[in-house]
Amino acid sequence: MAPSSADLLRAASARPRPSLQRPSYFFEGLRAQAFWPRESFPKVVALLEACASELSEEVQSLLEDALSSESGEEPPRTKRRRGIEGAEGRPDDRSSPWQPQGEGLHEGVWLKLELWARGGPLASGKAAPKTRAAVAACMSTGEAMAVPPGRAALSYMMCGAHVKPHCGPTNHRLRLHLPLLLPSPQMTGLTVAGEARAWDLHRCLIFDDSFEHEVQLPPLSREDALSDARVVLLLDLWHPDAGFLREQATQAVPEREKCSRKHAYTV
Numbered sequence: 001m002a003p004s005s006a007d008l009l010r011a012a013s014a015r016p017r018p019s020l021q022r023p024s025y026f027f028e029g030l031r032a033q034a035f036w037p038r039e040s041f042p043k044v045v046a047l048l049e050a051c052a053s054e055l056s057e058e059v060q061s062l063l064e065d066a067l068s069s070e071s072g073e074e075p076p077r078t079k080r081r082r083g084i085e086g087a088e089g090r091p092d093d094r095s096s097p098w099q100p101q102g103e104g105l106h107e108g109v110w111l112k113l114e115l116w117a118r119g120g121p122l123a124s125g126k127a128a129p130k131t132r133a134a135v136a137a138c139m140s141t142g143e144a145m146a147v148p149p150g151r152a153a154l155s156y157m158m159c160g161a162h163v164k165p166h167c168g169p170t171n172h173r174l175r176l177h178l179p180l181l182l183p184s185p186q187m188t189g190l191t192v193a194g195e196a197r198a199w200d201l202h203r204c205l206i207f208d209d210s211f212e213h214e215v216q217l218p219p220l221s222r223e224d225a226l227s228d229a230r231v232v233l234l235l236d237l238w239h240p241d242a243g244f245l246r247e248q249a250t251q252a253v254p255e256r257e258k259c260s261r262k263h264a265y266t267v
Contacts, residue, residue: 020193023210025170030241034193036174036206041237043141045204048178048233051134052202056180058130059154059231062113063181066096067225097127098156108161108217116152128154131233143237145173147249150236155267159183159220159228163267168209172242175209177267178202181231189217189230190267199232206237215267234267 021032038045048055098111115125115135125132131154139146150173168175179187179199187199193211207213220228238246 021171021208021211022167023170025172026210027170027172027242027245030171030239032171032208032211034195034208034211035197036208038204038206040240041143041176041204041206044138044143044176044235044237047137047141048134048176048204048235049202051130052178052180055128055131055134055178055233056202058128059180060226062097062128063156063226063229063231066098097124099124105166106161106163106215109156109158110161110163111156113154113156114151115154116146116150117148119147135233135235138235145236145238149173152233152235154180155232155234157215157217157230158225159217159230161215161217161230163215165212165214167212171208171210172239172245173209174206174237174239176233176235176237177205177207178233178235179205179230180233181226181229183218183221183228183230187218187230189215191216199230208239209267213267 097113099114101110101112113124113128114122115128115132116122116139121132121136125135135144135152138144138152144150144152149169155177177190177199179201182199182201185201188196190197190199190205190207190213192207192209192213197205197207199205217230222228
């Protein structure tokens, strides 16, 4: 008889973890590697990279609109930086689609625009309709994790931001980053299980966030909210070996109230 959803969940939370891979839920039998080749997810990678330039334009326009809505007579460069940073100090302000990360893991500016969670698209994603549509298309490929704890979001950091080493909640999902805005075509700052990798503009990067990982972005150069921005589309994927969990997704995968939200988004 196949194990029940509750049995799988209890077993996953009780198993010992490798030293650098410490999720709350650890499922045995899944290949453990910090980074994954893009070729492992051909449908999602092809879909996203084909429209990456268009998504970048949408995100840049969205940020410019948010910055131009700020009032005052500050110098343009200072004003542009403060327009984004201000959201960090207004956690209860829901008028902007960009909201601060509340995980207590970071220093500097780190905001999110949530696109998909709890098994469906979120209202905040209407601010970026092309990006929202691309995420929905990915969810229909079978490679992206459309059910909890699968998520998608735009993740905004300014240069100088630091996210402390931490592990994601489960090893049956992987995390994809599609860089949409970077200060230069290539940017360093991500370390997973002690291995550093750079983000390349419009090129998907896939890693297992159940391994300890950290972000340390280079120092501010121009103190400009756009020129010093790192914006990636964050999308969760099914681990290729997790077919047995995909079949029982609605019960076996931890729901939001069962799976810690502390590290739900990570980087």
